[in-house]
Amino acid sequence: MTIGLFIPCYIYQLYPQVGQATYTLLTRLGYQVEVPEKPACCGQPMSNSGFAKLGTGCITDFAREYASFDHIVSPSGSCVLHLKESLEAQHSPLAHRVYELCEFLHDIAKVDSLPSRFPHRVGLHQSCHGLRGLGLGSPSECMVPAFSKPAHLLQMVAGLELVPLDRCDECCGFGGTFSVFESDVSVSMGRDRIHDHITHGAEFITSADMSCLMHLGGLLSREAPQVKVLHIAEILAGTAEKELAVDGNGLP
Amino acid sequence: MNHATAAHEFQRDPARAAWHDQTLWMVRTKRDRMAARVPEWEQLREAASQIKEHTLSKLADYLEQFADNAEANGIHVHWAADGDEHNRIVHSILEKRGARKLVKSKSMLTEECHLNPYLEKHGIEVIDTDLGERIVQLQKMPPSHIVMPAIHLKRAKVGEVFHEHLGTPAGLDDPQQLTEAARQHLRQHFLTADAALTGVNFAIAETGGFVVCTNEGNADMGAHLAPVHIACMGLEKIIPQQVHLGVFLRLLARSATGQPSTVFSSHFIKPRPGQEMHIVIVDTGRSRQLARPDYRKSLACIRCAACFNTCPVYRRSGGYSYSYFIAGPIGSILAPNVDKAAHSSMPFASTLCGSCTAVCPVKIDIHTQLLKWRQDITGSGYTPWWKKAAMQVTAFIVSCPPLFRLGGWLMRKTTPLLNLLRLDPWTKHRDLTTPPKQTFRQWHNKQSNKIKTAP
Numbered sequence: 001m002t003i004g005l006f007i008p009c010y011i012y013q014l015y016p017q018v019g020q021a022t023y024t025l026l027t028r029l030g031y032q033v034e035v036p037e038k039p040a041c042c043g044q045p046m047s048n049s050g051f052a053k054l055g056t057g058c059i060t061d062f063a064r065e066y067a068s069f070d071h072i073v074s075p076s077g078s079c080v081l082h083l084k085e086s087l088e089a090q091h092s093p094l095a096h097r098v099y100e101l102c103e104f105l106h107d108i109a110k111v112d113s114l115p116s117r118f119p120h121r122v123g124l125h126q127s128c129h130g131l132r133g134l135g136l137g138s139p140s141e142c143m144v145p146a147f148s149k150p151a152h153l154l155q156m157v158a159g160l161e162l163v164p165l166d167r168c169d170e171c172c173g174f175g176g177t178f179s180v181f182e183s184d185v186s187v188s189m190g191r192d193r194i195h196d197h198i199t200h201g202a203e204f205i206t207s208a209d210m211s212c213l214m215h216l217g218g219l220l221s222r223e224a225p226q227v228k229v230l231h232i233a234e235i236l237a238g239t240a241e242k243e244l245a246v247d248g249n250g251l252p
Numbered sequence: 253m254n255h256a257t258a259a260h261e262f263q264r265d266p267a268r269a270a271w272h273d274q275t276l277w278m279v280r281t282k283r284d285r286m287a288a289r290v291p292e293w294e295q296l297r298e299a300a301s302q303i304k305e306h307t308l309s310k311l312a313d314y315l316e317q318f319a320d321n322a323e324a325n326g327i328h329v330h331w332a333a334d335g336d337e338h339n340r341i342v343h344s345i346l347e348k349r350g351a352r353k354l355v356k357s358k359s360m361l362t363e364e365c366h367l368n369p370y371l372e373k374h375g376i377e378v379i380d381t382d383l384g385e386r387i388v389q390l391q392k393m394p395p396s397h398i399v400m401p402a403i404h405l406k407r408a409k410v411g412e413v414f415h416e417h418l419g420t421p422a423g424l425d426d427p428q429q430l431t432e433a434a435r436q437h438l439r440q441h442f443l444t445a446d447a448a449l450t451g452v453n454f455a456i457a458e459t460g461g462f463v464v465c466t467n468e469g470n471a472d473m474g475a476h477l478a479p480v481h482i483a484c485m486g487l488e489k490i491i492p493q494q495v496h497l498g499v500f501l502r503l504l505a506r507s508a509t510g511q512p513s514t515v516f517s518s519h520f521i522k523p524r525p526g527q528e529m530h531i532v533i534v535d536t537g538r539s540r541q542l543a544r545p546d547y548r549k550s551l552a553c554i555r556c557a558a559c560f561n562t563c564p565v566y567r568r569s570g571g572y573s574y575s576y577f578i579a580g581p582i583g584s585i586l587a588p589n590v591d592k593a594a595h596s597s598m599p600f601a602s603t604l605c606g607s608c609t610a611v612c613p614v615k616i617d618i619h620t621q622l623l624k625w626r627q628d629i630t631g632s633g634y635t636p637w638w639k640k641a642a643m644q645v646t647a648f649i650v651s652c653p654p655l656f657r658l659g660g661w662l663m664r665k666t667t668p669l670l671n672l673l674r675l676d677p678w679t680k681h682r683d684l685t686t687p688p689k690q691t692f693r694q695w696h697n698k699q700s701n702k703i704k705t706a707p
């Protein structure tokens with residue numbers, strides 16, 4: 001089966017390792033992976049800022065370039081949610097073929113074991129759009145049986161220990177352009193998140209959404225550089241361990 | 253003042269901001285514990301949501317049914333198109349009876365209508381009798397939260413206010429003694445009031461009766477002692493039948509404060525002998541909201557404030573950072589209906605995390621409506637030009653691959669400098685990530701070449 005991989009703009013430019021890990025993970029599972037060049041962005045930054053009209057081009061490009069794929073995967077819950085909602089609004093059948101990476105691994109590929117190892121204490125940041133928007137897990141507000149697709153996948157990684165948190169799914173405060181236009185509240189929220197993880201002994205914070213980690217990582221780099229952020233794909237693919245060894249970033 | 257600026261002020265005292273966050277988070281966790289004990293919680297929410305949807309779809313009919321039944325029970329029913337008319341109606345009722353003092357139990361609607369200043373201007377003394385509301389009234393401030401009006405004040409501050417206005421000893425911060433002082437103070441007013449005004453939590457079409465929920469019993473004290481009882485309600489407070497009440501009463505207190513029930517759920521059906529009872533039904537933009545398919549569900553709100561308590565932005569910016577008298581997520585979708593220009597920053601005071609929607613006992617799609625209001629507000633031109641320009645540039649860059657590559661290159665080159673200067677709102681507090689040596693596309697192209705050239 002051929003998968004259309006969508007690499008969002010900021011991952012393309014700033015976090016290629018996340019795209020690489022996703023690509024590696026999917027090819028290793030036996031899928032053919034293709035990455036159309038357009039569009040670069042899902043259009044969410046424009047939409048969340050109140051300019052959804054400016055983002056419609058992104059959706060049109062996406063619908064055209066990805067039309068031939070049965071499954072489209074992206075390592076970003078937030079972008080996937082935006083794509084799904086926009087495509088749904090246009091009654092595009094593509095809406096039901098777009099998956100966030102964990103969602104795909106859990107629901108479609110039905111992965112039940114992974115060959116990766118990551119012997120560290122890891123805090124899982126449940127990104128809101130993945131959690132409440134895509135239903136990757138049960139939000140703490142809802143009185144339903146608890147589950148988490150990302151946590152389920154992480155538990156397959158040898159040696160990995162998930163740390164508990166005081167507030168298991170509070171927003172990190174990124175919120176797209178909110179992080180800039182409302183930077184005081186955004187930073188305060190982010191600080192509270194990293195301290196929750198640090199207090200519980202996390203060495204790494206991971207998430208299915210790199211945008212939250214861009215914000216949390218930016219704060220960590222100033223306030224607690226010993227703690228690092230890693231996208232969940234890097235841990236699941238086992239590429240994190242190698243990268244850290246190369247960079248010599250605090251590994252034993 | 254826009255929300256971001258006000259929030260900046262609030263955050264200038266990080267210790268107090270953290271205290272505010274934790275205090276409200278505690279209420280949220282109490283709500284979680286209480287909700288978890290009701291096995292059918294999610295079914296209750298669904299039922300409440302459907303009852304409200306149904307009611308909104310036949311609102312005019314139910315309102316008429318309610319008014320007819322209330323009148324048959326001997327209650328005078330008044331209709332007010334807006335706040336001014338509401339105030340005039342209340343004043344005329346009081347004037348006819350020569351009332352000089354009105355005791356009020358918490359009614360956010362009268363805040364919305366600015367009733368207090370109106371009556372005071374006409375020489376009528378208004379006493380808010382809900383403890384939290386009385387505290388902020390003494391301070392000449394509005395409530396910062398719709399259920400806990402003085403939640404932003406620490407006990408010591410309350411002690412200061414009471415010292416100044418009620419003559420309690422300076423430095424008093426024992427909750428027992430403070431409450432006792434308030435009790436004695438309010439008792440005097442209850443006994444000497446000429447009329448009582450209450451809000452309405454639920455008005456039942458089938459019976460013409462209404463229900464007021466309080467924890468302090470102040471609505472009852474006021475209404476049972478005074479010769480005149482005026483109940484004011486927005487026209488969305490209707491529920492069709494008495495049996496529906498159970499669904500809402502089970503949800504309301506649990507969602508609001510994590511109590512199984514409010515201490516008092518008082519049912520009013522008709523005036524007692526010799527008493528005069530009035531109901532004022534207010535529109536003020538509600539029928540306009542009802543006609544907007546995108547936003548009509550906001551009228552299902554039962555004002556539990558669970559969305560406030562769960563909102564990470566509200567908790568860290570406080571009620572006064574919002575330009576409307578109802579703060580928080582629900583306020584942010586109600587306010588633009590009233591005045592889009594004046595409240596244009598409110599729908600942006602959210603990360604769209606969706607916690608409000610998930611917690612709401614009547615399942616209002618709050619965060620979706622926030623996003624819709626954002627489009628509406630920018631569409632009406634209430635956005636700074638530079639924000640619009642920034643978004644246009646972004647949209648153009650991402651639509652054109654060569655520009656996108658160039659833009660990315662520029663960004664990666666300038667990152668170290670930006671991190672060093674720390675001048676923009678991002679790098680002031682956060683580092684930009686160390687730029688990678690290659691982009692994803694560059695890596696991917698190499699990868700494809702490897703595959704192509706492989707023997």
Ligand code: SF4
Pocket residue numbers: 507552553554555556557558559560582608611612613614615616618
């Ligand atoms: S919107 Fe929902 S959660 Fe918020 S106050 Fe209204 S009923 Fe409560």
